[in-house]
Amino acid sequence: MKFVALSDTHGCHRQLNLPKGDVLLHAGDVCDQGNALQIEDFLDWLNGLDFQYKILIRGNHDIDLNAKRSLLELEMPKGIVQLENSGIVIEDIPIWGVPHPIAWGSEDWQSIPINTRILMTHRPPFSILDQPLLSPSTGSKRLLQQVKLVEPDVHLFGHIHAAYGQKKINKTLFVNGSTYKQSEKRIVNQAVVFSIEK
Numbered sequence: 001m002k003f004v005a006l007s008d009t010h011g012c013h014r015q016l017n018l019p020k021g022d023v024l025l026h027a028g029d030v031c032d033q034g035n036a037l038q039i040e041d042f043l044d045w046l047n048g049l050d051f052q053y054k055i056l057i058r059g060n061h062d063i064d065l066n067a068k069r070s071l072l073e074l075e076m077p078k079g080i081v082q083l084e085n086s087g088i089v090i091e092d093i094p095i096w097g098v099p100h101p102i103a104w105g106s107e108d109w110q111s112i113p114i115n116t117r118i119l120m121t122h123r124p125p126f127s128i129l130d131q132p133l134l135s136p137s138t139g140s141k142r143l144l145q146q147v148k149l150v151e152p153d154v155h156l157f158g159h160i161h162a163a164y165g166q167k168k169i170n171k172t173l174f175v176n177g178s179t180y181k182q183s184e185k186r187i188v189n190q191a192v193v194f195s196i197e198k
Contacts, residue, residue, distance in 0.1 A: 007158025028059025
C-alpha cells in the first residue's frame with residue numbers, strides 16, 4: 001500500500017499538491033491556534049481528496065485553549081478517521097494514533113500496541129528529528145522508549161517544523177512530516193510517500 005504522510009499544515013492545506021496514494025496520514029496541527037474556521041475548511045478539503053483512507057490525529061494547535069477542548073470533536077465526514085489513543089487496521093496493517101493531549105505532557109504512550117506497524121504522534125521522540133533551529137532536542141524520552149519497544153515500520157510525527165525529514169533507525173523509518181514554515185506563513189515542504197507490504 002502507498003501512504004502519503006504529512007503534518008503541520010496550519011490552515012494552508014490548500015497550498016499542497018499531494019501525490020497519489022491509497023492512504024493519507026495527517027499528524028496534527030490542522031489549523032493555527034484555535035481557528036475553528038480553518039478546521040471546517042480542512043475537513044471540507046480532506047473530504048474531497050481521492051484517497052481510499054484518510055486518517056488524522058490532533059496537534060497542539062487544534063485545541064481551544066480557553067475552553068480546554070479539542071476543535072476536532074466533530075463528526076468526521078465519511079471516509080475520514082480521527083485516532084484518539086486508538087487504532088485502525090487497514091488491509092492487515094495496524095495503525096495507532098496518539099494525539100496531542102488537552103493537558104500538555106499527559107500523552108498515553110503506554111497504550112501503543114506491540115503489533116503497531118504505523119505509529120502517528122504529534123510530538124516527536126527524543127533526539128530524532130526533534131530539534132528547532134539552534135535549540136536542543138525537544139522530543140519525548142518516554143515516547144522514544146516505547147517506540148524502541150514496539151518497533152513500528154514507520155513513526156510519523158511533526159510539531160518541530162525545522163526538523164522536517166526522514167531517518168531510518170534499525171527497523172523503523174522516522175518521518176517528521178511538517179510542511180509549514182512559520183516565518184513565511186506558508187507550505188514549504190512536500191508530503192512524504194512510503195509503501196508497506198501487507
